[in-house]
Amino acid sequence: MSKKIRLGLFGLGTVGSGLINIIEKRKAQLLESDGIELEVVKAVVRDTNKTRGCTTEDIEITSNLDDILKDDSLDLIVELIGGTDVASTIVKTALNNQKPVVSANKALIAEQGEELLKLANEAQVPFFAEASVGGGIPILKTLRESLVANEIKSLTAIINGTTNFILTKMEEEGLSYKDALQIASELGFAEADPTFDVEGIDAQQKLRILAAHILGGNYPVGEISCEGITALNAHDFAFAEKHDLSIKLLALAIRKNGEIELRVHPTLISNLHPLASVRNEFNAVFLNGDAVGEVMLSGRGAGSLPTASAVYADIVDICTRTSTSSTPKQKTYNTVSIVKKENIETEYYLCFTILDQPGVIGEIASILGKNKISVSSVSAELVENSDDLGVVDVIVHKSKESSLIEAIKEVNQLERTRGEGKFIRIERNI
Amino acid sequence: MSKKIRLGLFGLGTVGSGLINIIEKRKAQLLESDGIELEVVKAVVRDTNKTRGCTTEDIEITSNLDDILKDDSLDLIVELIGGTDVASTIVKTALNNQKPVVSANKALIAEQGEELLKLANEAQVPFFAEASVGGGIPILKTLRESLVANEIKSLTAIINGTTNFILTKMEEEGLSYKDALQIASELGFAEADPTFDVEGIDAQQKLRILAAHILGGNYPVGEISCEGITALNAHDFAFAEKHDLSIKLLALAIRKNGEIELRVHPTLISNLHPLASVRNEFNAVFLNGDAVGEVMLSGRGAGSLPTASAVYADIVDICTRTSTSSTPKQKTYNTVSIVKKENIETEYYLCFTILDQPGVIGEIASILGKNKISVSSVSAELVENSDDLGVVDVIVHKSKESSLIEAIKEVNQLERTRGEGKFIRIERNI
Numbered sequence: 030m031s032k033k034i035r036l037g038l039f040g041l042g043t044v045g046s047g048l049i050n051i052i053e054k055r056k057a058q059l060l061e062s063d064g065i066e067l068e069v070v071k072a073v074v075r076d077t078n079k080t081r082g083c084t085t086e087d088i089e090i091t092s093n094l095d096d097i098l099k100d101d102s103l104d105l106i107v108e109l110i111g112g113t114d115v116a117s118t119i120v121k122t123a124l125n126n127q128k129p130v131v132s133a134n135k136a137l138i139a140e141q142g143e144e145l146l147k148l149a150n151e152a153q154v155p156f157f158a159e160a161s162v163g164g165g166i167p168i169l170k171t172l173r174e175s176l177v178a179n180e181i182k183s184l185t186a187i188i189n190g191t192t193n194f195i196l197t198k199m200e201e202e203g204l205s206y207k208d209a210l211q212i213a214s215e216l217g218f219a220e221a222d223p224t225f226d227v228e229g230i231d232a233q234q235k236l237r238i239l240a241a242h243i244l245g246g247n248y249p250v251g252e253i254s255c256e257g258i259t260a261l262n263a264h265d266f267a268f269a270e271k272h273d274l275s276i277k278l279l280a281l282a283i284r285k286n287g288e289i290e291l292r293v294h295p296t297l298i299s300n301l302h303p304l305a306s307v308r309n310e311f312n313a314v315f316l317n318g319d320a321v322g323e324v325m326l327s328g329r330g331a332g333s334l335p336t337a338s339a340v341y342a343d344i345v346d347i348c349t350r351t352s353t354s355s356t357p358k359q360k361t362y363n364t365v366s367i368v369k370k371e372n373i374e375t376e377y378y379l380c381f382t383i384l385d386q387p388g389v390i391g392e393i394a395s396i397l398g399k400n401k402i403s404v405s406s407v408s409a410e411l412v413e414n415s416d417d418l419g420v421v422d423v424i425v426h427k428s429k430e431s432s433l434i435e436a437i438k439e440v441n442q443l444e445r446t447r448g449e450g451k452f453i454r455i456e457r458n459i
Numbered sequence: 460m461s462k463k464i465r466l467g468l469f470g471l472g473t474v475g476s477g478l479i480n481i482i483e484k485r486k487a488q489l490l491e492s493d494g495i496e497l498e499v500v501k502a503v504v505r506d507t508n509k510t511r512g513c514t515t516e517d518i519e520i521t522s523n524l525d526d527i528l529k530d531d532s533l534d535l536i537v538e539l540i541g542g543t544d545v546a547s548t549i550v551k552t553a554l555n556n557q558k559p560v561v562s563a564n565k566a567l568i569a570e571q572g573e574e575l576l577k578l579a580n581e582a583q584v585p586f587f588a589e590a591s592v593g594g595g596i597p598i599l600k601t602l603r604e605s606l607v608a609n610e611i612k613s614l615t616a617i618i619n620g621t622t623n624f625i626l627t628k629m630e631e632e633g634l635s636y637k638d639a640l641q642i643a644s645e646l647g648f649a650e651a652d653p654t655f656d657v658e659g660i661d662a663q664q665k666l667r668i669l670a671a672h673i674l675g676g677n678y679p680v681g682e683i684s685c686e687g688i689t690a691l692n693a694h695d696f697a698f699a700e701k702h703d704l705s706i707k708l709l710a711l712a713i714r715k716n717g718e719i720e721l722r723v724h725p726t727l728i729s730n731l732h733p734l735a736s737v738r739n740e741f742n743a744v745f746l747n748g749d750a751v752g753e754v755m756l757s758g759r760g761a762g763s764l765p766t767a768s769a770v771y772a773d774i775v776d777i778c779t780r781t782s783t784s785s786t787p788k789q790k791t792y793n794t795v796s797i798v799k800k801e802n803i804e805t806e807y808y809l810c811f812t813i814l815d816q817p818g819v820i821g822e823i824a825s826i827l828g829k830n831k832i833s834v835s836s837v838s839a840e841l842v843e844n845s846d847d848l849g850v851v852d853v854i855v856h857k858s859k860e861s862s863l864i865e866a867i868k869e870v871n872q873l874e875r876t877r878g879e880g881k882f883i884r885i886e887r888n889i
Contacts, residue, residue, distance in 0.1 A: 047750075051608045051750055055607075055608060059607075159605070165748075165750070165751035165752065165754065166754060167601055167604075167605030167606070170604070170605055171597055171601070171605070174600070174772060174775070174776060175589070175597030175600055175601070175769075175772045176597070176768065176772065177485075177489075177771065177772050177775050178481045178485060178767070178768040178771035178772060178775075179768060301736075301738065303736055303737070303757065305736070306731075306733055306735070306736035307733070308731065311753075318595075318768065319764075320477075320481055320595070320764040320765065320767065320768035320771075321595035321758060321759065321764070321765045321768040321769075322595065322758065322759045322762070322764070322765055323741075323758060323759065324595065324596060324756070324757065324758035324759075325755070325756070325757045325758065326754070326755070326756050327733065327754065327755045328751060328752065328753060328754035328755065329751065329752045329753065329754075332752070334749075334750040334751070334752070335750065335751045335752055337608070337750065338606065338608040338609060338748065338750035338751040339605075339751075341607065341608035341750075342604060342605045342606065342607050342608055345604075345607050345608075346604060350780060
């Protein structure tokens with residue numbers, strides 16, 4: 030016996046039209062394997078006259094939210110409009126009406142995830158948003174279901190395709206940040222205003238969603254420390270290459286002494302680490318579970334069909350469960366407290382521009398020592414096309430961030446240093 | 460309201476005791492999140508007096524199969540004894556009694572998967588075996604559920620930890636096959652008799668399970684072409700390094716013109732391919748879906764807790780579905796026909812030992828040409844510690860395997876070649 034599922038769809042952009050195309054393509058198969066007939070009955074769009082990337086013959090296209098929200102005959106609501114205002118109204122109304130909801134809305138889940146999940150649990154309807162993190166990579170369901178045996182001890186992710194593309198170009202082709210960004214824009218991997226991506230904010234939002242999945246609880250985005258990639262330059266990549274390291278913009282969630290470190294920043298990792306081989310616009314989530322050990326999932330983190338693939342899987346997931354109580358619970362309990370930024374300890378690579386004169390390195394090393402920062406290695410070289418400037422690269426053992434910032438400030442004030450010292454974190458045990 | 464699930468467990472070896480430990484550890488959490496109380500009521504073992512790696516206080520330990528199979532009060536049967544005889548009886552009896560079954564038994568699923576799945580579908584109970592392939596990596600569920608939007612165009616996997624460990628040692632440390640195997644044995648990554656692993660049979664069985672998951676249908680293990688790693692030597696790895704390639708034992712399933720290529724063999728792949736960075740005992744499955752694009756899952760393919768992690772997830776998966784009809788269907792329809800071995804086309808690296816005299820390379824190239832094999836590059840070098848022997852490395856464009864075998868035979872018969880020519884397949888588009 031077949032079961033007809035009537036969908037109401039908000040948004041018919043790239044992901045929405047990709048979804049329609051997948052539903053068409055898989056219709057016969059889904060009917061045969063699970064006896065389910067998916068029908069997109071209505072779609073709400075901003076501009077009803079716009080041409081779409083899919084057939085819309087059998088779909089009632091409207092611009093009125095209520096055409097879907099007040100239609101009792103619909104079985105499932107799909108929210109693909111993005112943003113947090115209208116989308117929030119849509120999701121809340123649907124959940125309050127006891128309609129299952131599938132969303133791909135990262136910003137919404139990052140901002141209101143726990144509130145919406147609580148609503149869904151109260152209404153006893155599923156609310157899935159696999160596509161909100163990592164596009165087609167099934168990371169949320171894997172955390173929720175396949176790794177249910179595990180406490181996730183740490184999770185490290187490359188979850189922004191734009192920045193990973195830029196960093197790959199800088200690493201492999203020796204491009205400057207600016208040139209790499211230019212290429213990313215030309216290929217459609219970077220927005221006209223790339224701030225959101227290159228400053229790490231996109232990764233920060235996704236990390237917050239991942240954190241809620243591995244820990245339960247609520248983690249305000251603003252409490253996740255975040256640095257982007259705009260300050261990286263060719264010298265950093267040369268340093269990395271010399272030390273068999275790779276520079277990646279990582280989103281990290283690391284359990285430590287009952288607390289959680291949540292941070293997004295450029296990170297030096299070993300070339301042998303699986304994340305180092307994640308190239309171009311690809312995304313990856315690397316995690317360490319107390320039973321399963323190390324697991325990595327990688328794939329395309331964006332794009333019409335990869336994202337729609339995840340949305341479709343959420344829809345089928347809901348449809349194949351005969352009862353909404355058979356939906357695996359997302360954790361809603363206890364928020365773990367976030368380790369304060371100044372208390373985070375990592376190894377660091379530091380870089381200072383100096384006057385090439387005897388004694389400067391000694392002055393820098395003394396300041397580091399005074400701040401209880403232990404030096405692992407120092408090397409210096411002349412700045413190209415300069416008569417009197419040198420660059421000093423320093424690797425220091427695990428140190429407190431607060432001490433490091435203090436030390437760099439002092440070094441900056443030395444008479445024979447130039448400009449501001451910079452640092453990149455090194456992670457060897459993720 | 461909580462629901463108690465009574466488990467009957469066959470086998471209390473490394474995976475079984477790992478499972479008991481996980482169940483204990485996650486008890487409170489599962490009760491809180493899903494209202495489910497898992498209780499291992501009975502365990503059937505061969506030797507009831509043996510000490511186990513877990514607490515067994517509350518478990519009735521017996522050696523009589525019927526103590527579980529005829530106990531109507533049990534809700535779910537877990538089969539962890541391995542082998543295909545007794546295990547088959549256990550699984551069939553349980554399914555016939557309409558008990559859901561979880562198994563970790565690769566050999567059983569590879570041999571009787573479709574038959575058992577058919578039984579399960581008829582009895583309308585779930586039968587899951589995530590742990591049968593890739594240990595803790597959730598590949599089967601991902602194929603079944605998360606990638607349901609996709610036709611999988613190709614799947615390429617490193618699914619044998621022993622061989623991947625050996626190949627990593629040969630590549631990174633320049634060890635001989637024999638020395639690498641020795642280390643693998645010492646570290647517990649290789650059995651006393653490693654034949655099953657090093658000849659590719661383990662990978663062949665797992666590929667057959669993966670093929671059924673991506674295609675539906677039945678693929679007799681014997682029809683999957685299979686070559687092991689025992690013939691690989693230091694020269695092969697030197698060649699690979701020179702060409703920025705890596706040698707991996709791959710299990711490949713590639714759709715081609717409505718058929719499927721299924722094969723296991725050592726393969727030269729680009730160092731930039733994500734599979735090239737899968738090191739040591741790790742496993743990985745790399746696939747290409749028509750919607751999601753390229754996705755890779757990697758992790759530990761064996762071991763007590765990684766495997767038990769997968770078994771536990773299957774158990775919870777079954778328990779959280781209130782109705783057995785809410786179990787996503789595994790494909791049982793249409794078997795796709797397997798491309799005949801002799802019709803498979805790949806690029807090849809060929810290697811011949813020759814007398815170091817003018818004209819020999821010409822003779823070899825002529826034979827290749829006569830067999831319609833197009834040469835991409837040839838290089839020769841002297842054999843170390845030899846006065847008159849040389850080694851010729853040849854890369855040829857895509858060629859039919861039957862033509863290649865024929866050509867190598869002819870080259871072997873040349874007066875000025877020594878020993879047997881060998882080849883390794885090169886895959887650039889997986």
